[in-house]
Amino acid sequence: MNGxxxxxxxxxxxxxxxxxxxxLIGRRWTGAIVRALLTGSxxxxxxxxxxxxxSDRLLSERLRELEQAGVVKRTVYPEVPVRIEYDxxxxxxxxxxxxxxxxxxxEKWLTAAE
Amino acid sequence: MNGxxxxxxxxxxxxxxxxxxxxLIGRRWTGAIVRALLTGSxxxxxxxxxxxxxSDRLLSERLRELEQAGVVKRTVYPEVPVRIEYDxxxxxxxxxxxxxxxxxxxEKWLTAAE
Numbered sequence: 001m002n003g004x005x006x007x008x009x010x011x012x013x014x015x016x017x018x019x020x021x022x023x024l025i026g027r028r029w030t031g032a033i034v035r036a037l038l039t040g041s042x043x044x045x046x047x048x049x050x051x052x053x054x055s056d057r058l059l060s061e062r063l064r065e066l067e068q069a070g071v072v073k074r075t076v077y078p079e080v081p082v083r084i085e086y087d088x089x090x091x092x093x094x095x096x097x098x099x100x101x102x103x104x105x106x107e108k109w110l111t112a113a114e
Numbered sequence: 115m116n117g118x119x120x121x122x123x124x125x126x127x128x129x130x131x132x133x134x135x136x137x138l139i140g141r142r143w144t145g146a147i148v149r150a151l152l153t154g155s156x157x158x159x160x161x162x163x164x165x166x167x168x169s170d171r172l173l174s175e176r177l178r179e180l181e182q183a184g185v186v187k188r189t190v191y192p193e194v195p196v197r198i199e200y201d202x203x204x205x206x207x208x209x210x211x212x213x214x215x216x217x218x219x220x221e222k223w224l225t226a227a228e
Contacts, residue, residue, distance in 0.1 A: 011217050013153040013164045018213075019146055021220035026140015032133055039127040050127045070223075091223045098219060099132075101212045103125050106135035109184075109205045 024069055025098065029054050033062050034092065035099050037072065042085045071095070138183055139212065143168050147176050148206065149213050151186065156199045185209070 011018075025031060029051065036050040048059055063086055066072035071092035077083040088095075125132075139145060143165065150164040162173055177200055180186035185206035191197040202209075
């Protein structure tokens with residue numbers, strides 16, 4: 001066992017909602033899509049252009065999942081041609097601290113040659 | 115475009131190391147395994163018992179990946195029977211804030227009936 005008292009965490013060893021959240025956020029491309037939406041890209045083509053390697057089909061699928069999860073709101077503007085925007089909901093915007101935390105960790109630990 | 119200046123994030127739209135980190139952390143079971151290690155489980159059987167649905171094979175695979183990524187350190191104690199412990203490295207322990215952030219978000223947003 002780990003005897004370091006200071007290392008005691010403030011959460012339980014397993015938590016089903018944590019598991020749901022990490023599977024949602026961790027699904028391939030989802031992190032990158034949320035990151036692009038956080039930085040103000042809200043058109044399908046903009047997000048697609050920002051995320052190298054992401055296909056049309058997978059972006060559609062992920063946006064639909066995020067919409068179903070209440071993280072993204074899809075708005076259709078009845079113009080010609082029709083304009084569709086994807087915005088983060090409040091629930092989605094609150095992922096910013098997590099995205100920021102992962103970025104900070106990644107910049108510290110994954111950029112140095114290992 | 116989003117006209118809310120206060121919502122401007124402090125990171126770029128796409129970042130390859132963020133992508134590497136989110137794919138590492140987001141891989142199926144990895145979040146739960148890191149969470150179990152953070153809470154002081156450091157024997158293979160302890161982690162296995164803490165994470166419902168995780169198989170022997172996948173736990174071995176994930177621990178090996180985390181060891182290769184420098185997140186987990188495996189120590190073999192030459193006793194009879196041999197004792198093996200898995201501990202988070204400094205790099206691994208610094209995932210605690212991210213795990214905590216995801217937990218807080220999940221507790222706020224995923225526990226209410228939707």
